[in-house]
Every structure is written in C-alpha cells, then in structure tokens.
Amino acid sequence: MYLKLVASLLLASSLFYSTNTKAECLSELSMPKSNICVSLQWNYGPFLNQYNEATVTLNALDAEKEIKTEKITIFPWMVMPNHQHGSRPVHIQILREHEFKVEKIYFMGGMMGYWLIKIQNLKPDNSIIEEVNYRVNF
Ligand SMILES: [Cu+2]
Numbered sequence: 001m002y003l004k005l006v007a008s009l010l011l012a013s014s015l016f017y018s019t020n021t022k023a024e025c026l027s028e029l030s031m032p033k034s035n036i037c038v039s040l041q042w043n044y045g046p047f048l049n050q051y052n053e054a055t056v057t058l059n060a061l062d063a064e065k066e067i068k069t070e071k072i073t074i075f076p077w078m079v080m081p082n083h084q085h086g087s088r089p090v091h092i093q094i095l096r097e098h099e100f101k102v103e104k105i106y107f108m109g110g111m112m113g114y115w116l117i118k119i120q121n122l123k124p125d126n127s128i129i130e131e132v133n134y135r136v137n138f
Contacts, residue, residue: 025061031130034068034121037061040134043101048109048138056119058098067098070129071122074102077133080113107136 025037037059045052056074060067076087087108093101107115120131 025059029132029134030061031121031132032061034130035061035065036067036069036121036130038119038132038134040117040119045105046107046115046136046138048107050106051103052105052107053101053103054105054117055095056100056102056117069098069121070124071126072100073118073120073122074100075118076105076107076136077116077118078108078111078113079116080111107138 029038029040030036031038039057039059041055041057043053043055045054058067058069058072074092075090078085078087088104088106090105091103093103095101102117105117115136117134117136118131119134121129123129
C-alpha cells in the first residue's frame with residue numbers, strides 16, 4: 001500500500017515536470033505569444049460545493065526566453081449549454097515570481113455544464129492578451 005502510494009507520487013511528479021519542457025506543454029495550457037506553459041496542482045480538491053485550493057505555476061515554453069506577463073488573473077468559470085458564468089471571488093497570493101496560490105476556488109454543483117479554471121494574461125487595461133482554460137475533472 002505504502003510502496004504503491006510512493007510509486008504513484010513519483011509518477012505524478014515526473015508527469016508534472018515533463019509539462020515544463022517546450023515540446024511537452026499541453027497545447028490547451030500554453031500561451032505561445034507570452035512564452036508561457038501553465039501548470040496547475042491541486043493542494044485541496046477539486047470538490048463540488050466546497051472551497052478548493054491550487055498552486056498555479058507559469059513556466060517558460062522556450063527556456064531561453066523570458067516569460068512575458070503584464071497582469072495574471074486566475075478564476076473558476078462554468079460553461080453551460082446556453083450561457084457561461086463565474087463563481088465566488090478567489091483569493092490569490094503570489095508565492096514567488098510566476099507562482100500563485102489560489103484559495104477559495106468554489107465550484108457550485110448540480111448544474112448542466114463543466115467547470116474550467118481560466119488563467120489569463122491581461123494588459124493593464126484588462127484586455128486579454130492570451131488565456132488558457134484548464135478543464136476541472138471531479
Ligand atoms: Cu452553471
């Protein structure tokens with residue numbers, strides 16, 4: 001049981017690191033204009049009808065170039081058949097450059113739709129330079 005857990009943790013961490021290299025960044029989590037590959041790790045959750053917590057890290061798609069960020073915003077977003085909507089406000093703490101702890105991520109349950117975490121790189125006037133949609137699987 002213990003060994004099995006260790007093995008799966010090792011596998012999970014090697015998968016996590018493999019997303020940091022240019023060739024292996026998932027296309028849905030990459031922002032090519034900004035040279036960003038997004039990694040999201042759940043610290044708690046994801047669960048419906050509860051507050052969840054994640055750490056979001058921005059890595060360089062091309063390690064030889066700088067990440068180009070203006071303003072980063074991260075929030076839950078639900079896509080339903082006829083409309084889309086957000087949730088309660090999250091709390092974002094900057095852990096270090098390009099690393100964010102996102103607390104109070106709330107996913108309302110019982111709706112016909114799916115939840116995303118949107119990570120956006122914004123201009124100072126809040127227009128979107130690029131965004132990625134992380135699909136939440138419960
Ligand atoms: Cu909904």
